[in-house]
Amino acid sequence: MPPASAPTPVPTAQPTIVARGLCKSYPGVKAVRGVDLTVHPGETFGFLGPNGAGKSTTIAMLCTLARPTAGRARVAGADVTEDPGTVRSRMGLVFQDLTVDGDLTAGENLRFHADLYGLPKRTARARTAEMLELVGLADRRNSLVRTFSGGMKRRLEIARGLLHSPQVLFLDEPTIGLDPLSRAQLWEHLHHVRKEQAVTLFLTTHYLDEAEHCDRVAIMDDGRIVTEGTPAALKAAIGTDRIRLHTTDDRAAVTALRRQFGLNATAGPDGLCTQAPDGAAFVPALCANLGIPVLSITVTSPSLDDVFLQHTGRTIRDAERTPRPAGPAGKPQRQAP
Numbered sequence: 001m002p003p004a005s006a007p008t009p010v011p012t013a014q015p016t017i018v019a020r021g022l023c024k025s026y027p028g029v030k031a032v033r034g035v036d037l038t039v040h041p042g043e044t045f046g047f048l049g050p051n052g053a054g055k056s057t058t059i060a061m062l063c064t065l066a067r068p069t070a071g072r073a074r075v076a077g078a079d080v081t082e083d084p085g086t087v088r089s090r091m092g093l094v095f096q097d098l099t100v101d102g103d104l105t106a107g108e109n110l111r112f113h114a115d116l117y118g119l120p121k122r123t124a125r126a127r128t129a130e131m132l133e134l135v136g137l138a139d140r141r142n143s144l145v146r147t148f149s150g151g152m153k154r155r156l157e158i159a160r161g162l163l164h165s166p167q168v169l170f171l172d173e174p175t176i177g178l179d180p181l182s183r184a185q186l187w188e189h190l191h192h193v194r195k196e197q198a199v200t201l202f203l204t205t206h207y208l209d210e211a212e213h214c215d216r217v218a219i220m221d222d223g224r225i226v227t228e229g230t231p232a233a234l235k236a237a238i239g240t241d242r243i244r245l246h247t248t249d250d251r252a253a254v255t256a257l258r259r260q261f262g263l264n265a266t267a268g269p270d271g272l273c274t275q276a277p278d279g280a281a282f283v284p285a286l287c288a289n290l291g292i293p294v295l296s297i298t299v300t301s302p303s304l305d306d307v308f309l310q311h312t313g314r315t316i317r318d319a320e321r322t323p324r325p326a327g328p329a330g331k332p333q334r335q336a337p
């Protein structure tokens with residue numbers, strides 16, 4: 001998506017992304033139902049949600065690849081609907097599917113992108129070297145991309161997305177399809193990008209651990225943002241620890257927990273689960289007074305999945321296993337935006 005000319009600098013005191021009431025409907029499905037967002041310069045902002053929550057569609061609207069059916073958004077100072085060319089010149093995008101050309105070298109892929117963006121030759125040369133260094137591929141500049149691992153290709157995509165010095169880099173599920181080691185390495189590089197480049201990162205993920213890397217997170221379900229904040233604040237707002245225990249008689253323990261401590265508990269194949277404000281401090285009293293021998297006990301602090309559960313009534317994994325029905329027409333096949 002080449003812009004007409006090289007990017008023009010704009011003041012950065014404004015939020016990098018502002019969306020108000022952003023909606024996108026396809027025949028038979030409301031993919032995004034009124035998203036409000038403000039993302040500040042230099043932030044790493046994560047969109048967390050199960051498959052089908054509407055994350056990619058939101059990114060597509062912010063990147064000018066899909067036209068909102070209602071609402072407005074400004075990205076890097078320009079309106080996505082009225083001035084898409086300016087938005088494109090000031091943003092970079094790493095797609096969910098790999099788009100680098102395997103038959104070109106890493107350097108050739110970047111040169112092609114620099115030409116599309118109208119970067120002067122000297123700037124292009126300097127930025128290519130700088131970006132390949134940034135993502136740890138400087139020594140592979142002349143290698144054909146088809147010889148790269150999935151993680152290396154993704155890092156090259158990040159280098160390409162940053163080549164024209166965008167104000168914001170969008171990354172749609174940047175670690176999808178990568179093994180755990182490559183995912184961890186990619187995050188190291190993203191942290192490096194945050195430190196070295198004055199760029200806002202906006203990414204989608206359905207991995208809870210990845211959302212923890214973000215300064216702020218919006219949790220999305222069924223086309224809506226259900227809550228938003230720093231990962232620490234979102235988890236702190238839950239206020240209770242999760243206690244999982246095995247006893248000699250889990251069914252009787254459910255009744256005892258209610259009678260002795262006023263706690264609701266659920267019994268499942270993995271044992272009993274209940275919640276208490278300060279789980280670690282509560283464990284000795286629980287074991288002493290339950291009246292049923294406790295075989296094992298684990299206390300965990302709230303996770304972002306607990307945040308998701310509290311706001312939607314189901315875990316992210318459950319949401320992915322059984323998506324909400326899409327209405328009378330059912331979930332449609334994807335089609336061109």
Ligand SMILES: Nc1ncnc2c1ncn2[C@@H]1O[C@H](COP(=O)(O)OP(=O)(O)OP(=O)(O)O)[C@@H](O)[C@H]1O
Nearest residue numbers: 026031051052053054055056057333334335336337
């Ligand atoms: N081009 C399209 N045509 C029709 N329906 C679409 C289209 N794009 C998305 N949808 C539907 O919109 C809903 C949201 O999809 P979207 O891809 O935005 O979710 P997501 O949270 O990004 O999921 P994933 O993590 O799987 O990418 C889904 O029901 C999807 O089938």
